[in-house]
Amino acid sequence: MTSRPASGKGLSVVAIDDERPALDELTFLLERDPRIGAVQGCNSATEALRVLQENEVDAVFLDIQMPGLTGLDLAQVLSRFRTPPAIVFVTAHDEHAVAAFELQAVDYVIKPVREERLAEAVRRVVEVGGAPPSADVQIPVERGGVTRFVNRSDITHVEAQGDYARLHTTDSGSHLVRTPLSTLAEQWADAGFVRIHRSVLVALPHVSEVRSDSGRVSVVVGGKELPVSRRHTRELRSVLTRKQP
Amino acid sequence: MEAEVRALRAQISPHFIYNSLGAIASFVRTDPDRARELLLEFADFTRYSFRRHGEYTTLAEELRSIERYLKLEQARFGDRLQVTLQIAPEVLPVAVPFLCIQPLVENAVQHGLEGSADKPDGAGHLRIVARDRGSDCVIEVEDDGAGEDPERVRRALAGDAAMDSVGLGNVDARLRNAFGDDYGLVVETAPGAGTKVIVRVPKFAPGVRVSGGAP
Numbered sequence: 001m002t003s004r005p006a007s008g009k010g011l012s013v014v015a016i017d018d019e020r021p022a023l024d025e026l027t028f029l030l031e032r033d034p035r036i037g038a039v040q041g042c043n044s045a046t047e048a049l050r051v052l053q054e055n056e057v058d059a060v061f062l063d064i065q066m067p068g069l070t071g072l073d074l075a076q077v078l079s080r081f082r083t084p085p086a087i088v089f090v091t092a093h094d095e096h097a098v099a100a101f102e103l104q105a106v107d108y109v110i111k112p113v114r115e116e117r118l119a120e121a122v123r124r125v126v127e128v129g130g131a132p133p134s135a136d137v138q139i140p141v142e143r144g145g146v147t148r149f150v151n152r153s154d155i156t157h158v159e160a161q162g163d164y165a166r167l168h169t170t171d172s173g174s175h176l177v178r179t180p181l182s183t184l185a186e187q188w189a190d191a192g193f194v195r196i197h198r199s200v201l202v203a204l205p206h207v208s209e210v211r212s213d214s215g216r217v218s219v220v221v222g223g224k225e226l227p228v229s230r231r232h233t234r235e236l237r238s239v240l241t242r243k244q245p
Numbered sequence: 246m247e248a249e250v251r252a253l254r255a256q257i258s259p260h261f262i263y264n265s266l267g268a269i270a271s272f273v274r275t276d277p278d279r280a281r282e283l284l285l286e287f288a289d290f291t292r293y294s295f296r297r298h299g300e301y302t303t304l305a306e307e308l309r310s311i312e313r314y315l316k317l318e319q320a321r322f323g324d325r326l327q328v329t330l331q332i333a334p335e336v337l338p339v340a341v342p343f344l345c346i347q348p349l350v351e352n353a354v355q356h357g358l359e360g361s362a363d364k365p366d367g368a369g370h371l372r373i374v375a376r377d378r379g380s381d382c383v384i385e386v387e388d389d390g391a392g393e394d395p396e397r398v399r400r401a402l403a404g405d406a407a408m409d410s411v412g413l414g415n416v417d418a419r420l421r422n423a424f425g426d427d428y429g430l431v432v433e434t435a436p437g438a439g440t441k442v443i444v445r446v447p448k449f450a451p452g453v454r455v456s457g458g459a460p
Contacts, residue, residue, distance in 0.1 A: 019264065019321045025271035044362075065260075067362045092263035112267035 010037030010137065011125065012055070016048045016062040016071070017041075017090070022111065026061060026090060029118050032179075034137045034152070034187060035126060045069035049077065052085065059086040059106070059125045064096050072096065075103040086125045090118075119187050126190065137191070141167065141175035150175055152191060156206040156222035158184055160199035170206070170222060194239050196228040210240065257294050258351070265317045272320070283320050286313040294344065301423075301455045304375060304382065305337035307346050311373070314347065318354055324368055325361045326354065331374045336382040339448050340455045342419045346373075348412030349386040349442045356390025356440055364389070382448055387441040392434045402430060413442075424450055 013036055017023040020043065027041045040055075042048040046069055048060065060078065064071035071089060078084045089100045092111040100108050106128055107121040138149040150169060159166045160181035167175045185193065185201055192204040202221050209220035217228040217236070228236055265287055272280035290313040293306070312330070319326050350373065357369025364370075372387045404414040417430040424447055434440040 019268060020323050021268040021271035021275075021321065022264070024275060025267065028271075028274065067359055092260050092267065111263055112270045 010035055011058040011122070011129075012038045012040075013059045013061060013125075014040045014042060014048055014051055014057050014085075015090075016043075016045060016060060016066075016074070018043050018063065018066040022063065026113060026118075029113060029115055030061065030122075032115070033119060033122050034139060035122055045071065045074040048074060052078065052081075057085045058129060059088060059122075061088045061090050061109075061121070064089055064091040064093050064100075072099055072103065075100070075105065079103060086128055088121045088125065115183060116186055119183065122187075123190065139167065139175075139177065141177055143175065148175075152188070153203075153205070155203055157203060157224075157226065158193070158201040165201075168222060168224075172222070194232075194236055196226060196232050196236055198229065198231075200226055202226065204239065210236075257291070261317075261351075262291075264321055268317075268321045279320070283317060286316050290314055290317065294347070296343070299343055299455070301340045301453055302343045303337065303455055304339045304341050304346075304384070307341055307344070308332060308337075308373075308375070311347055311350050314350065315354075315371075322358060324366075325358060327366075327368045327370045329370070329372045331372070333375055333377045335377050336375050336448070339382045339446060340450070340453050341384075341444075341446050342416075342423050345416050345419060346384060346386065346444065348416055349444070352412060353386050353388035353390075353440065353442075356392075357388040358390075360388075360390035377448075378445075380448055381445050384444040384446075385441055386444075387439065389439040392436050392438040392440055394436060395432075395434060398432045398434060402432070416444075420444065420446070423453060 013030060015023060015026045015030055017026060023041050023043060027039050030036050030039045040051055042051060045062070045066055048062070049069075051057070052060070062071045062074060071091065075087050075089075078087060086106045087103065088107045088109060089096070089105050090109045090111060090113060094110060097108050106124045109117055109121050137152040139152055139155070140147050141150050150167060154169045154171070155167050156170055157168050158181060159168070161176065163178070163180050164176050165179055165181045165184055167177060169175070181199060181201060185195055188201070193201045194204055196202050196219060202219060206221050207219050211218045211220065211225070217233050218225050219228060219236075220226075265283070269280050269283050269287065272283060290310055293310040308330075315328050319328070350371070353371050354369075357371050359369070361367055361369040370389045372385070374385045374387075376383045398413070401413045402417050404418070413430065413432070421429050428445055428447070431443040431445075432440065433443070
């Protein structure tokens, strides 16, 4: 199984479901994932096949039970492509799981789809594709009706604010995004973001110091000292020691 | 008979449940009012189907539940599912075995959708008719799907477990048990000709009373 990073702009994926609401939802969730650059929705396997023949696609997210060509049929056809895209089945039908993995599917996600579970599937797609789709990711942030983009590599740490998260950047700016911290923690784990507190995520590349004062640990990131909770100390320590060259 | 009803109740398709909930989850974002409406239809549909008592119900109750079911299916499949209901009001109070029409409608929806891709309008058509016929009430559930070999249908009605249609044999057995062997299911079908299932029930039958109570 190979999968190609289509460009520097994240994964190019195709979502396939014959039920309109299900396709809308899947497309919406995939578009929200910062690792994904382009999503194309198709309401049949036949339509998807056309798209796949004309475009470079890294992964397909597909339903199984569809009239005409089923998801399993399509996966079989795709496996004969010279550079087949990664396959993730998204279905309410758990009885097809064995057949799906025989077709070397990367993942099998059950409907209704949870965003965190889909993020894990994307992680697996990235993993089988080798290198992450791009070194940096642009995060859309909105303020006063204007959408701006922040480079993820410029983010020093993230703080939870209810269901929102506040991104702090190297230029001491801060931006609110409508994504819960838990989702970011999962999606950005590969980019070196680590939880140090229930409500704080730090970018390891920006950590300049780790301080320890009578058992109380803190990190300095972007010139700011942030406490590390007891619960997250061990995890941080193990991540840091792994990072040492 | 209770065992058969229980078997049928347990048969409510998990796929239907999870796909309906998936569609509702999607509408929560795109059309919250519709999501709310569908969620309530879903609640009422499952409440009726999980009902614990009453071997009989009125045709009105059974059809109301079917309408809810169809609303949920149409939310999922949109224009690919075209439904016509034609109900004579005078037969609505007739007592029928609980869940005796619902499985037939589920089969018809499945047949219709499977065939929808080959239709000029891309839709499967489903027709439900209830008529007053003298001392009987006649209910027809018809689809324009692929149809089936009549021999296979005969085996399904005979309760052949190898056949995929447990619902058909179950409904047939319960109708005969309630009203006698003259009242078994009639299935008109052939490959390429769609399927029509005809249910005939007496408007008044000794010993048949609706006792389930309105949900």
